[in-house]
Amino acid sequence: MTDTPHIEEDAAVASSDAPVEAAGESAAAARLREHDVWVAGTEEPEWIANATDEGAQEMLPRDLDPALQVQRGVVVDDDYLEEETIVDDERQIINMGPQHPATHGVLRLHMELEGETIRRVKPIIGYLHTGMEKTAETLPYMAGGTNVTRMDYLSPLNNELCFSLVVEQLLDVDIPPRAQAIRVLMTELNRISSHLIWLATFGMDIGALSMMIYGFRERESVLDFFEKVTGLRMNHNYIRPGGVAADLPPGWEDDVEGIFDVVRAGLDDYQDLLNGNPIFLDRTQGVGVITPAEAQQYGATGPIARAAGVNFDLRKAFPYSGIENYEFDVPLGKHGDVFDRYLVRTEEIRQSIRIVEQVLETMPAGDYRTDDRKVTPPPRKRIDESMEALIHHFKLFTEGFKVPVGEAYQAVESPRGELGMYLVSNGSAKPWRLHVRTPSFATVQALPVMLTDLIVADVIATLASLDPVLGDVDR
Amino acid sequence: MAGETSNPNFLLTTMEKGVNWTRTRSMWPATFGLACCAIEMMATGAAHNDLSRFGMEVFRASPRQADLMIVAGRVSQKMAPVLRQVYDQMAEPKWVISMGACASTGGMFNNYALVQGVDEIVPVDVYVPGCPPGPQSLIHGILTLQSKIMDGEIKRSTGIV
Amino acid sequence: MSEETTPQEELEAAEAEGVVEDVPVRDLPDDPILAPLAEAFPDATFTSFQPRSGPRQDTVTVPRDDLVAFVQAVHDAGFETFVDVCGVDHLNREPRYDVVINLLSMEHVQRLIIKVGLPGDDPTIPSITSVYAGANFYERETWDLFGIVFEGHTDLTRILLPDEWSGHPLRKNYNVGSVPVQFKGSHKSS
Numbered sequence: 022m023t024d025t026p027h028i029e030e031d032a033a034v035a036s037s038d039a040p041v042e043a044a045g046e047s048a049a050a051a052r053l054r055e056h057d058v059w060v061a062g063t064e065e066p067e068w069i070a071n072a073t074d075e076g077a078q079e080m081l082p083r084d085l086d087p088a089l090q091v092q093r094g095v096v097v098d099d100d101y102l103e104e105e106t107i108v109d110d111e112r113q114i115i116n117m118g119p120q121h122p123a124t125h126g127v128l129r130l131h132m133e134l135e136g137e138t139i140r141r142v143k144p145i146i147g148y149l150h151t152g153m154e155k156t157a158e159t160l161p162y163m164a165g166g167t168n169v170t171r172m173d174y175l176s177p178l179n180n181e182l183c184f185s186l187v188v189e190q191l192l193d194v195d196i197p198p199r200a201q202a203i204r205v206l207m208t209e210l211n212r213i214s215s216h217l218i219w220l221a222t223f224g225m226d227i228g229a230l231s232m233m234i235y236g237f238r239e240r241e242s243v244l245d246f247f248e249k250v251t252g253l254r255m256n257h258n259y260i261r262p263g264g265v266a267a268d269l270p271p272g273w274e275d276d277v278e279g280i281f282d283v284v285r286a287g288l289d290d291y292q293d294l295l296n297g298n299p300i301f302l303d304r305t306q307g308v309g310v311i312t313p314a315e316a317q318q319y320g321a322t323g324p325i326a327r328a329a330g331v332n333f334d335l336r337k338a339f340p341y342s343g344i345e346n347y348e349f350d351v352p353l354g355k356h357g358d359v360f361d362r363y364l365v366r367t368e369e370i371r372q373s374i375r376i377v378e379q380v381l382e383t384m385p386a387g388d389y390r391t392d393d394r395k396v397t398p399p400p401r402k403r404i405d406e407s408m409e410a411l412i413h414h415f416k417l418f419t420e421g422f423k424v425p426v427g428e429a430y431q432a433v434e435s436p437r438g439e440l441g442m443y444l445v446s447n448g449s450a451k452p453w454r455l456h457v458r459t460p461s462f463a464t465v466q467a468l469p470v471m472l473t474d475l476i477v478a479d480v481i482a483t484l485a486s487l488d489p490v491l492g493d494v495d496r
Numbered sequence: 497m498a499g500e501t502s503n504p505n506f507l508l509t510t511m512e513k514g515v516n517w518t519r520t521r522s523m524w525p526a527t528f529g530l531a532c533c534a535i536e537m538m539a540t541g542a543a544h545n546d547l548s549r550f551g552m553e554v555f556r557a558s559p560r561q562a563d564l565m566i567v568a569g570r571v572s573q574k575m576a577p578v579l580r581q582v583y584d585q586m587a588e589p590k591w592v593i594s595m596g597a598c599a600s601t602g603g604m605f606n607n608y609a610l611v612q613g614v615d616e617i618v619p620v621d622v623y624v625p626g627c628p629p630g631p632q633s634l635i636h637g638i639l640t641l642q643s644k645i646m647d648g649e650i651k652r653s654t655g656i657v
Numbered sequence: 658m659s660e661e662t663t664p665q666e667e668l669e670a671a672e673a674e675g676v677v678e679d680v681p682v683r684d685l686p687d688d689p690i691l692a693p694l695a696e697a698f699p700d701a702t703f704t705s706f707q708p709r710s711g712p713r714q715d716t717v718t719v720p721r722d723d724l725v726a727f728v729q730a731v732h733d734a735g736f737e738t739f740v741d742v743c744g745v746d747h748l749n750r751e752p753r754y755d756v757v758i759n760l761l762s763m764e765h766v767q768r769l770i771i772k773v774g775l776p777g778d779d780p781t782i783p784s785i786t787s788v789y790a791g792a793n794f795y796e797r798e799t800w801d802l803f804g805i806v807f808e809g810h811t812d813l814t815r816i817l818l819p820d821e822w823s824g825h826p827l828r829k830n831y832n833v834g835s836v837p838v839q840f841k842g843s844h845k846s847s
Contacts, residue, residue: 122557147817152609174532190708237542317738319791458741466794
């Protein structure tokens, strides 16, 4: 961690922030009083007592200035109830999460309820904040994928693809067609597995418990393929700047065809089970509606915007990695409710299968990574034969390759929406700044807008339909 | 035992062994899935690798009804008090499995935002390494915990209890 | 790459040296959407970068006082989708911080990146939540991680870090190393 420079004047600033000791109070108590962060190596303070109270993160009382209170807890719009006077006794603030079986991770929702109807809601996040953007500044670019892949852990290959693409925007390399096709194959399979998990958890939240088992079961076939190709079931670091880490093993076509059979048959069954179920329809139709304008204001892209009718898919608008060579449709919904999102996602699974079939038929032969040896390591046996290969290998694995100065933004269509990365490079082997624009952050922010006139049970359905991944939200 | 039939239909044991046996065979985990390891934990509970073979398919959301906390995922500084509170709410006897590299040691994220090992907050019985540990590793960890409970200490695990 | 230095490359060369003088780039874009904006806002500096693979990237640097008006004009010009607000700490450069606003026009299939430079001793910037409601959480995050104050934001509190955290971790002079957990069982303060 020696990349951060030592700044003299900021040390001075830090000491001027030191708490002023009151008479008879020790330094530790003074520091405790100021809630300072304890830095290892200084005198140990007396520890703060356990408390989960979070001060400003709570929902504030209603009697505040109306403009302020609207922001601090979004007032949910109400169609038919004209309330002149609000009776305090009838309203109750309920906290949902962060440890909760239905919040898809550690999301906390503060809700003000009147009976079962939601009046105000405030999502509180940060319970999974991992400081990945800071860690990204300490990792060379070949290792950057390991960090980035753990953000949206349900579709790790999409994160890696976005990272590799943004680095390649600044690098001066050509990616061979086989590498691009492998990337499309892996990310579309990842879309299938991510939507299967979504179906599993969505079904479980709505009440169709066996959907959980079915979804995970179908996903195992995709994970077996990933393990065969990349070595890992999740968090692969397989797609790297310059290409992919290893070629596809022989016999991969049969495995992929096996996946098709399993997923197609399963999907038909599950759609029959769910689409005809009146409880399912009741819980999802007309619930959690978002209009196209709201989706665009909040930046909620992907299946949520498409279910509302917004015809925009990054794979069609700003194509990347050769995906324009394959034919596929983009499913659109009409109403923007939970049921439409479910239909859009199941249809996206089918379209992904269609893309993967085309990749299967047209996979080009060739290199699986660029042969620019300044970027990708040479094959291992060349190291014994060539001095240059040895030096390249050494430089790449100790220092890493340097990326020219510049700033770039690249977005991919992840199963949750627009996943974008903004990279600032200062010419060294590590990023100066990597900011990840994650889709779930925007959708969780847009959640209050979808909860008009809904009851608590509908919150669960809406939240499940948004498919938030908290690793994506908090990074 | 002279005079007994050749098929005795009762067995003798100590109270302690019997209680330990019942405890290991019906441990209910509390849902504490945080990040990627939670997905592997769910996959372990799903059809391919079935946790209900070990009596554990019931993941209780309420800590009052759970006796095993599998900390699956990275614990951030903001989540730490919540984790401790959930642990405190569990009734004795309770055990903790720290699943994954991030829960055990902070993992690859040696930075300001994560607790570097959940054993800074709660006492851990079994650490399961991996990033994320596959279902087989997690089941090995659970069986290790079961043998630890049965025998009072972790022996060289044979996987059979 | 061509021999003549584009304004972008001049800017990069100047940045690499650690000095950003007033490089007088007045590269008026001929893009039909951006050209009227360039005329209406003479202080806005447009640059364009065509990466080897990927769409053309348009960046405009705007002084902070013009920001809200500019963003409103961009919104009215067809950029209806909000994408991102983030901060960058350049540390050794004179406007130390950059706030980067990323917008998308689904109608015209075009992106625009708006950058505002902020001095290190006065990192304040007007908030754009009045134009894009989605900027809310993003500006809170930038405040949380960089300490950049968004004036006009109604709820500028910490979002990713605990409330009582002190310091802004993504600044370059904040160490990346681990901080011991602020919670120690049932220890009570005496």
